Amino acid sequence: xxxxxxxxxxxxxxxxxxxxxxxxxxxxxxxxxxxxxxxxxxxxxxxxxxxxxxxxxxxxxxxxxxxxxxxxxxxxxxxxxxxxxxxxxxxxxxxxxxxxxxxxxxxxxxxxxxxxxxxxxxxxxxxxxxxxxxxxxxxxxxxxxxxxxxxxxxxxxxxxxxxxxxxxxxxxxxxxxxxxxxxxxxxxxxxxxxxxxxxxxxxxxxxxxxxxxxxxxxxxxxxxxxxxxxxxxxxxxxxxxxxxxxxxxxxxxxxxxxxxxxxxxxxxxxxxxxxxxxxxxxxxxxxxxxxxxxxxxxxxxxxxxxxxxxx
Amino acid sequence: xxxxxxxxxxxxxxxxxxxxxxxxxxxxxxxxxxxxxxxxxxxxxxxxxxxxxxxxxxxxxxxxxxxxxxxxxxxxxxxxxxxxxxxxxxxxxxxxxxxxxxxxxxxxxxxxxxxxxxxxxxxxxxxxxxxxxxxxxxxxxxxxxxxxxxxxxxxxxxxxxxxxxxxxxxxxxxxxxxxxxxxxxxxxxxxxxxxxxxxxxxxxxxxxxxxxxxxxxxxxxxxxxxxxxxxxxxxxxxxxxxxxxxxxxxxxxxxxxxxxxxxxxxxxxxxxxxxxxxxxxxxxxxxxxxxxxxxxxxxxxxxxxxxxxxx
Numbered sequence: 001x002x003x004x005x006x007x008x009x010x011x012x013x014x015x016x017x018x019x020x021x022x023x024x025x026x027x028x029x030x031x032x033x034x035x036x037x038x039x040x041x042x043x044x045x046x047x048x049x050x051x052x053x054x055x056x057x058x059x060x061x062x063x064x065x066x067x068x069x070x071x072x073x074x075x076x077x078x079x080x081x082x083x084x085x086x087x088x089x090x091x092x093x094x095x096x097x098x099x100x101x102x103x104x105x106x107x108x109x110x111x112x113x114x115x116x117x118x119x120x121x122x123x124x125x126x127x128x129x130x131x132x133x134x135x136x137x138x139x140x141x142x143x144x145x146x147x148x149x150x151x152x153x154x155x156x157x158x159x160x161x162x163x164x165x166x167x168x169x170x171x172x173x174x175x176x177x178x179x180x181x182x183x184x185x186x187x188x189x190x191x192x193x194x195x196x197x198x199x200x201x202x203x204x205x206x207x208x209x210x211x212x213x214x215x216x217x218x219x220x221x222x223x224x225x226x227x228x229x230x231x232x233x234x235x236x237x238x239x240x241x242x243x244x245x246x247x248x249x250x251x252x253x254x255x256x257x258x259x260x261x262x263x264x265x266x267x268x269x270x271x272x273x274x275x276x277x278x279x280x281x282x283x284x285x286x287x288x289x290x291x292x293x294x295x296x297x298x299x300x301x302x303x304x305x306x307x308x309x310x311x
Numbered sequence: 312x313x314x315x316x317x318x319x320x321x322x323x324x325x326x327x328x329x330x331x332x333x334x335x336x337x338x339x340x341x342x343x344x345x346x347x348x349x350x351x352x353x354x355x356x357x358x359x360x361x362x363x364x365x366x367x368x369x370x371x372x373x374x375x376x377x378x379x380x381x382x383x384x385x386x387x388x389x390x391x392x393x394x395x396x397x398x399x400x401x402x403x404x405x406x407x408x409x410x411x412x413x414x415x416x417x418x419x420x421x422x423x424x425x426x427x428x429x430x431x432x433x434x435x436x437x438x439x440x441x442x443x444x445x446x447x448x449x450x451x452x453x454x455x456x457x458x459x460x461x462x463x464x465x466x467x468x469x470x471x472x473x474x475x476x477x478x479x480x481x482x483x484x485x486x487x488x489x490x491x492x493x494x495x496x497x498x499x500x501x502x503x504x505x506x507x508x509x510x511x512x513x514x515x516x517x518x519x520x521x522x523x524x525x526x527x528x529x530x531x532x533x534x535x536x537x538x539x540x541x542x543x544x545x546x547x548x549x550x551x552x553x554x555x556x557x558x559x560x561x562x563x564x565x566x567x568x569x570x571x572x573x574x575x576x577x578x579x580x581x582x583x584x585x586x587x588x589x590x591x592x593x594x595x596x597x598x599x600x601x602x603x604x605x606x607x608x609x610x611x612x613x614x615x616x617x618x619x620x621x622x
Contacts, residue, residue: 032610033608033610033611036608036609036610037608037610037611040605040608040609041605041606041608043605044605054365054366055365129609152463170481254603257603258599258603261599261602261603261609262592262599262602264609265588265592265602265609265612265613265616266585266588266589266592266616267585268609268610268612268613269584269585269588269613269614269616269617270581270582270584270585270588271581272613272614272617273580273581273584273585273588273617274577274578274580274581274584277576277577277580277581277584278577281573281576281577288569288572288573291572291573291576292565292568292569292572294351294352294354294355295352297344297347297348297351297352298347298351298440298572298575298576298579299343299344299347299348299579300344300348301576301579302576302579302580302583303580303583305576305577305580306580306583306584
């Protein structure tokens, strides 16, 4: 009953309902499945954009710029900043959101930091669910900003229609980016803080790295920006729209979304099973003892658990 | 038969066998389970050390320093640099390993970059398995260096006895570190490149952030180093040994390792199940169609898959 109300609130794009729904995702709420079932038929219209890059490159400022660009075009837009939980702050940090304040009273803008406190499967599964809520709420552009620049963050950014990788002079060179597996997922590169020393070198180095890769259907453009001065935002917006058009025209958009969905469902199924395996392990502390005493190895223990949990 | 030989070779600390065994982990080799079963009883002696931090802070140089410190004490030591696969390089990059070259002919040193090409569950499950191989081979110190600074990398670093977080002036401040969830997992902090401008500020900022956290059993020290000049390495070594002694004395070491093992086995069981779920999904393309057409939501699809795969 309460879930029905929440579904209605989200579909009507009521700010409080959208916020509550995302909190339900963060907490891994018991109502999440019925909420998801209620919203899912109304998703699919949003264009999703991932923003990833090392701390300090200016992702939040670029996100604020994209919000402005969307609003100029009268498009409802949401920003989801995916943070891991930190016990030091009790969740998300406020610093970056200050830059978003000019949009705080605009009903066409929704900005939210998101931690994963209890969601099964962490960030990788919580983020797409939160994006679907924003999609169902009618935000036509959803920007997913990740904090950190590791495998999990790359995976989250890659689970969008258009993945934008942000760099800045002095903050990790292209070789380091390649090592973090970040170059392959990018549809668009932005070298931000382009007014700083070293920016042309970052652009050049990046183009060289890209040149080494296999030829692709879409050549990721390398853009420059000074987001804090508002420079380069329009070009980024246009590049995102071109990429989306390219995907739609080639049929790749539907294929990309379908395979994303399949992977997500597999992961959800595996996470359900993990809970059952954890239960089976709790029910049999002797198994953990055997493991600890090294009389039973991890693979054999996992196989035993798997067959018990499947019973 | 071949696996038996490989097990013997690893236990005898033959470099080629150790290298082949780690490749088997990377590839998710069919023989991996029997290899693991053969080696597991001989593990548990190694002290494992995680090194994590943003690209460019000098983790590899610190790792090389720790190798030197171990060899001065005549301890066999291994370094495992955990990289995601990059199609641009076909695996690991060589750059950082150049710094390790002085140890290349020392039989008491093993250095290896590791990608995860086919291992079930990726880096989070492949890294501990590779560490066990090095442990069984008699490397008394195993340094796990991660590339990138996101959730997955933090998880890998946290799955060691002593997690060292490395920072450097100008490469992400403490607030950014907190956002990446990195402060909580650290047992020791090192501010590297301490001869550069801004280093005292990083130390101060870090100490302030730590001060905000809850009181803990172990107060993570904040050290400084100039690893490329060999400064601060001995202090880091001593801090790592003190932390290990502290863990051992309080009984926390055994508890930490046990809970790590339990989580790992749960994940292995879940990954086995993921394969079965993926198979069930392939066997029923209609389910994916229903999902795509939004007649079936992801949670319900996962529940259906879970019950089918358990059959």
